Amino acid sequence: MKKVVISLGGSILIPTLENHTIREYVPVLRKIAKPCRRFVVVGGGGEARRYIGIARELGIDEGTSDEIGILITRLNATLLIAALGEDAYPKVAESHAEARKFSEHGKIVVMGGITPGQTTDAVAAVLSERVGATAFINATSVDGIYNKDPNKYKDAVRYDSITAQRLLEIVGQTALGAGSNNVLDIVAARVVERSGIPLIVLDGREPKNLAEAILKGKFRGTVVSDGRKKPLPV
Numbered sequence: 001m002k003k004v005v006i007s008l009g010g011s012i013l014i015p016t017l018e019n020h021t022i023r024e025y026v027p028v029l030r031k032i033a034k035p036c037r038r039f040v041v042v043g044g045g046g047e048a049r050r051y052i053g054i055a056r057e058l059g060i061d062e063g064t065s066d067e068i069g070i071l072i073t074r075l076n077a078t079l080l081i082a083a084l085g086e087d088a089y090p091k092v093a094e095s096h097a098e099a100r101k102f103s104e105h106g107k108i109v110v111m112g113g114i115t116p117g118q119t120t121d122a123v124a125a126v127l128s129e130r131v132g133a134t135a136f137i138n139a140t141s142v143d144g145i146y147n148k149d150p151n152k153y154k155d156a157v158r159y160d161s162i163t164a165q166r167l168l169e170i171v172g173q174t175a176l177g178a179g180s181n182n183v184l185d186i187v188a189a190r191v192v193e194r195s196g197i198p199l200i201v202l203d204g205r206e207p208k209n210l211a212e213a214i215l216k217g218k219f220r221g222t223v224v225s226d227g228r229k230k231p232l233p234v
Helices: 022-032 045-057 062-087 096-103 120-131 164-171 186-195 208-216
Strands: 003-008 037-042 109-111 135-140 199-203 221-224
Touching: 003 120, 022 037, 022 062, 022 208, 037 062, 037 096, 037 120, 045 062, 062 109, 096 109, 096 120, 120 135, 120 186, 135 208, 164 186, 199 208
Parallel strands: 003 037, 003 135, 037 109, 135 199
Antiparallel strands: 199 221
16 A cells, blocks of 8 residues: 655644644545555644743753654644544554554554654654655645745745755755744755655645645645656555
């Protein structure tokens, strides 16, 4: 069975507790669960950044702030698991090895962060490598990868497809601190390069985009690959 790893940004799933999209994502995740084995890595979102902000105000170091953020990602993952009910494995995977083991039960496997200094995108990239994923999908708050931040520059250009090497050039200058919120971090980009697993960056603000991409191969976004593999539909 084909395997798909989805990095579901916290800014998409739970920007705040009051404005979450869990209810909208549950039927989508259930729908895509039928044709493939699926793993979902959940980010921390606005709530994690709030906690990390308070930690910094208290003079707490970045490593500990990261650990606090990891706890929030796992809390978000727990909430998603509970909402998915019988369709999800009932425990948050706390390592890549656990995620692989849990997937043997044929249910949706959900996890959050693992290691301080590593974003959930990096967790998802390594997980894609560990499970031999057909595709690694990053559902985020932009509709693909741009040559520069589209929220700051009106002349930013979106790529339909790029190589992993070009991706590294784009993300190489971004900062990495606790709670960082970039389209992809440098660690994840390096794992994408070495694994050769196609990465799809798409707009996750509309949950149906994820189902359209996985089931029909239709999406507006960016494919990062060497061009030899067609990752979607599964």
